[in-house]
Amino acid sequence: MNEETKIRTEEVSAVAPAPRARVEDAVDDAPPAADAAADRPRDYLDGFLAQKPVPQGAGEPGGEIYEGVIAALKEIYDPEIPVNIYDLGLIYGVDVDAGHVVVTMTLTTPHCPVAESMPGEVELRVGSVPGVGVAEVNLVWDPPWDPQKMSDEAKLELGML
Numbered sequence: 001m002n003e004e005t006k007i008r009t010e011e012v013s014a015v016a017p018a019p020r021a022r023v024e025d026a027v028d029d030a031p032p033a034a035d036a037a038a039d040r041p042r043d044y045l046d047g048f049l050a051q052k053p054v055p056q057g058a059g060e061p062g063g064e065i066y067e068g069v070i071a072a073l074k075e076i077y078d079p080e081i082p083v084n085i086y087d088l089g090l091i092y093g094v095d096v097d098a099g100h101v102v103v104t105m106t107l108t109t110p111h112c113p114v115a116e117s118m119p120g121e122v123e124l125r126v127g128s129v130p131g132v133g134v135a136e137v138n139l140v141w142d143p144p145w146d147p148q149k150m151s152d153e154a155k156l157e158l159g160m161l
Contacts, residue, residue: 066096068129073103076125079114083157085122089149092140099133101126106145115139 057063073086073094085091085105093104103126107115119137127135147160155161 060096063096065099065101065129065131066094068131069094069096069101069103069126072125072129073122076118076121078108081108081158083150083154085118087151087154087157089151089154090145096132099131100136101129101132101134102136102138104138104140106140108145110141 060066070086073091074084076085077083078085078088078090081088088108090107091103091105093102095102095104103122105119105122107118112118119139123135123137126132126137147155150158150160152161
């Protein structure tokens with residue numbers, strides 16, 4: 001520890017470029033596995049890039065009916081909180097099966113003043129979405145609602161972010 005540490009610096013005017021990686025063509029005496037790799041087309045992404053997207057079913061997330069139901073739910077606002085019920089986290093699930101839609105939802109508390117009217121309004125709005133034949137609303141209390149179920153937009157609107 002008594003020795004003095006010396007730091008040396010050196011100025012460099014030019015540096016040779018690093019060698020580039022190259023893929024060599026198969027050699028005649030190479031093993032058969034290397035020949036198989038050489039037969040592979042150079043751009044192996046051609047088939048992947050040529051694939052077309054698979055259309056979503058109408059009742060699956062991203063499908064026409066499902067997205068219409070979500071849009072309808074986003075138009076229903078809680079009368080006490082200026083946020084729609086979807087962003088508020090009151091909707092636990094939306095199941096679509098051949099025009100039959102089941103919405104599983106809760107309310108902020110079991111003593112909510114709109115406990116009698118809110119499920120009926122949800123059923124009316126969901127039933128009015130084109131492609132929906134039957135709308136059913138299941139009101140559940142387990143798991144109970146808590147503020148953590150709200151979307152970031154709802155938290156921002158209420159000043160919680």
